Amino acid sequence: MINIILNNEAVTMPYTKDHKNKTREKILESSFKLFALKGFEGVTVNELMKNCGLTRGAFYAHFSSKAELYSESLKFAASGTKLASFKPEDIPSKKWLALLLDEYLSLEHVRGEHTITCPLAFLATDINMQDDEIKSAYSDVYYGMNSTIMKYATSYTDCDQHDILSVTTMIIGAVAIARTLPDQESIMALLTACRREAGLKLGGI
Amino acid sequence: MINIILNNEAVTMPYTKDHKNKTREKILESSFKLFALKGFEGVTVNELMKNCGLTRGAFYAHFSSKAELYSESLKFAASGTKLASFKPEDIPSKKWLALLLDEYLSLEHVRGEHTITCPLAFLATDINMQDDEIKSAYSDVYYGMNSTIMKYATSYTDCDQHDILSVTTMIIGAVAIARTLPDQESIMALLTACRREAGLKLGGI
């Protein structure tokens, strides 16, 4: 169906245009989960590929290095969170922010059971062991989160940039620390405390 | 000078009683700094030992594995923080808490320039890639921080356990995230926002 003329010769295309893109996304999604769970050094290229039904051989057709995959999967995860897929028309800002807090500060999120977990909370310190490009990807995600929340919070309350910074910092810290706690009760206590506090800060939600 | 009778024979003691302890502490202190900077997987036993003027050969006379050193250095760092060395008689609780926040949320701390950095902030997610004993050491440190702050905050204000949890979570998150930010200005903005917020929460300090 599709022909590309190259050097005056017809060249066949054995795979459909976006087969590779689909595979790439599959690798990104499943890799992010493993990275979040075990850290950059804690997982091997082999494992990452096996995790999505491929072998390490296919890897270098998609990414030039493990570090590049890490960086790309970070951006991918950020774009897939509820935060990033927010549609402002769907629902009032105030209600949406409340739902966001509920989900973000949930047991399921802490346990990594959400389809996509927040890289900010799961990889906070892992990032610092990587190079500047990765750190930069991380802080971009962080500022993105802040400006989205800021945008919708200011529509119904008068909190300023400082308030938002302190709230995002707290909820990210809450999930990161909750992951280290030994039992469900301790985790819930922390999440509940931070949920209440964040709600107050964001205009009583 | 010191004789120990063992199997009816006098045994000489080539090194003074606590030479080994001193060395052990030296290893713990310098290792924690490296672990905090580069993570568990990011640093080798060789580096850790070279960092305090020894070689890898001496290592296994002090610790049975790299993981054990990690766990021990975590506890060591926690015991060495300003928080742990707090003397209640020295200074009024309120003033001391204010100083603590100032130091904790300082540029120097974020840069790792303090003699001892806070393991909670520097290793938050690195911990989750380790085994349960290490996670347990981490959460012990976290709860220790909470109860110390709680103890002194309640002496002059009426905040409850939930308030303390949300404050500690925020300041730990603040330092962890600040470390990922690209420039001093961004770091200061975050630290300042959280310093203000924490001060309000802890009775206006």
Added chain:
DNA sequence: TATTTAATATGATGTTTATCATATATTATA
């Protein structure tokens, strides 16, 4: 169905690294 070529898999390599085995250095006492 044959052909072409992209996608994926398998095999191989060189390096890094935790840990072990053994040798050397150091120092408190006799």
Added chain:
DNA sequence: TATAATATATGATAAACATCATATTAAATA
């Protein structure tokens, strides 16, 4: 100063792993 024993250093090993080179598979067209 000689001795004994601990502390430290050096040498060796085996496993793990990222990446490269090469082979196989599979699918779109003629």
